[in-house]
Amino acid sequence: MGTLNFILKNIHTVLFLTWEHIYMVGVSLIIATLIGVPLGIMITKNENMAKKVINGANIMMTVPSIALFGLMLPVLALIGEGLGKVPAIIALILYSQLPIIRNTYVAIKNVSPSIRDAGKGMGMNRWELLKEVEIPIAIPVIVAGLRTAAVMNIGIAAIAAYVGAGGLGVYIQQGIDRVYPEMILAGALLVSILAILVDGLMALAERMLTSRGIQIQKRLSR
Amino acid sequence: MNKILRQIYGVILALLLVAAGVGLQRTGTITLFSNPNSYSELLRLLWQHLYLVGVSMAIATVIGLSVGIVLTRPKFRAYTSIVMYIVSLGQTIPSLAVLALVMTFLGIGAKSAIFALTVYSLLPIARNTLAGINAVPSSIIDAAKGMGMTTMGILWQVEIPMAMTVILTGFRVALVINIGTTALAYLIGAGGMGDWIFTGINMMMTDKLIAGALPVTVLALFADFLIEILRTMLVSKGLRLTEE
Numbered sequence: 052m053g054t055l056n057f058i059l060k061n062i063h064t065v066l067f068l069t070w071e072h073i074y075m076v077g078v079s080l081i082i083a084t085l086i087g088v089p090l091g092i093m094i095t096k097n098e099n100m101a102k103k104v105i106n107g108a109n110i111m112m113t114v115p116s117i118a119l120f121g122l123m124l125p126v127l128a129l130i131g132e133g134l135g136k137v138p139a140i141i142a143l144i145l146y147s148q149l150p151i152i153r154n155t156y157v158a159i160k161n162v163s164p165s166i167r168d169a170g171k172g173m174g175m176n177r178w179e180l181l182k183e184v185e186i187p188i189a190i191p192v193i194v195a196g197l198r199t200a201a202v203m204n205i206g207i208a209a210i211a212a213y214v215g216a217g218g219l220g221v222y223i224q225q226g227i228d229r230v231y232p233e234m235i236l237a238g239a240l241l242v243s244i245l246a247i248l249v250d251g252l253m254a255l256a257e258r259m260l261t262s263r264g265i266q267i268q269k270r271l272s273r
Numbered sequence: 274m275n276k277i278l279r280q281i282y283g284v285i286l287a288l289l290l291v292a293a294g295v296g297l298q299r300t301g302t303i304t305l306f307s308n309p310n311s312y313s314e315l316l317r318l319l320w321q322h323l324y325l326v327g328v329s330m331a332i333a334t335v336i337g338l339s340v341g342i343v344l345t346r347p348k349f350r351a352y353t354s355i356v357m358y359i360v361s362l363g364q365t366i367p368s369l370a371v372l373a374l375v376m377t378f379l380g381i382g383a384k385s386a387i388f389a390l391t392v393y394s395l396l397p398i399a400r401n402t403l404a405g406i407n408a409v410p411s412s413i414i415d416a417a418k419g420m421g422m423t424t425m426g427i428l429w430q431v432e433i434p435m436a437m438t439v440i441l442t443g444f445r446v447a448l449v450i451n452i453g454t455t456a457l458a459y460l461i462g463a464g465g466m467g468d469w470i471f472t473g474i475n476m477m478m479t480d481k482l483i484a485g486a487l488p489v490t491v492l493a494l495f496a497d498f499l500i501e502i503l504r505t506m507l508v509s510k511g512l513r514l515t516e517e
Contacts, residue, residue, distance in 0.1 A: 110494065110497075113494055113497050114490050115452060115453030115454075116453060117453070117467065117471075117486070118453070118485075118489040118490045118493075119490075120486075121470045121473065121485060122486045122487070122490065124479070124482060125300055125479045125482070126296075205367060206366075206367030206370070210367075210368075220369060223369055223370070223373045226373070227373065235373045235377050236373075236374070238373065239369075239377075240370075242366075242370045243370045246367060
């Protein structure tokens with residue numbers, strides 16, 4: 052109850068912090084997609100390269116987020132960006148790479164060769180084949196990767212409050228420092244709700260982006 | 274061509290290592306590491322970190338495995354989807370939020386940290402145990418039945434060995450997340466390597482910051498490597514061969 056009162060009393064700050072949180076996750080997700088999806092498509096042509104890239108992204112994922120912030124801080128401090136949104140967004144982009152690249156790679160790889168051959172037989176060139184056949188078939192899986200990345204990033208962005216990036220983590224940070232349970236609960240609950248909400252929305256997007264034909268096929272095979 | 278490329282990689286790697294070394298020296302991390310006082314402090318924090326990870330992972334593994342196994346028994350199959358829904362919902366909640374929520378109810382200290390870490394690590398282990406056992410082909414189970422194996426025998430000698438790769442993947446995810454989250458346990462008064470990281474950030478002491486962040490990173494990478502070794506030990510040779 053106290054938490055609800057706290058949120059209602061500070062609704063402007065709450066909305067601002069939520070916006071900040073969404074902004075960080077959104078910007079990093081867009082940049083990560085622009086890097087990850089083309090990279091994922093590119094490595095489908097080169098098995099050896101694919102292994103290396105996915106392994107690299109895997110190692111990146113293993114590094115604990117707060118340790119990554121710590122290690123980036125002195126490096127980014129050289130250009131005067133050690134604290135704030137820049138390290139947060141860089142970290143979020145790096146962490147998003149594994150789910151995005153892996154899902155893109157797997158999805159494009161799994162397009163059945165017969166469909167690809169049919170496209171070729173219709174006289175499509177490499178680019179048309181990608182645009183008209185492979186990507187529409189792969190898009191649900193690619194969006195699933197984006198979903199994983201987005202949910203994970205909301206959690207990491209909360210930790211980024213400790214390097215001064217703002218967002219809802221600020222409530223958790225300040226709440227713990229001031230021993231103010233309502234504030235901690237407000238921060239923790241809002242971050243959790245945001246994550247669950249984004250997860251649901253992305254699941255919806257996943258379904259909507261699936262082409263009609265594939266949806267019908269799925270329903271029939273059930 | 275390949276040889277030249279490899280030489281270029283080598284040179285770049287060497288340059289990076291030198292740069293890292295110079296960076297460590299400049300920021301005073303090496304001085305900090307070689308100071309006997311901070312050395313013992315480092316060992317204490319590292320021990321604390323490993324203690325939190327070890328205890329929470331041990332509890333989470335026992336509970337996660339049992340939950341996963343119980344849910345694959347015919348009696349409890351009906352609850353599978355509901356439990357899985359709760360588990361995936363739980364994994365959506367950020368780690369910092371879990372720690373903060375547990376702290377508001379249980380207070381500060383190692384106990385609440387272990388509780389939060391256990392709950393958070395339990396989810397991937399339970400999910401993968403369930404998924405792994407469910408993915409065992411029914412023809413293999415039928416074959417085992419035909420050989421006259423009991424339900425328990427099938428579980429221990431067929432289902433679990435077959436599901437081992439998937440279970441280990443879940444264990445690996447849990448362990449790596451656990452090590453990273455334990456670095457945050459400092460915030461709720463449980464100590465660990467997070468102590469130096471957060472002190473370093475708050476007081477702008479770069480040496481302490483790196484001295485805290487580096488061991489946690491190495492620990493996580495080492496854990497990843499350890500699971501790889503564990504895989505060669507626990508997954509049967511035949512299964513490994515078919516995978517490769």
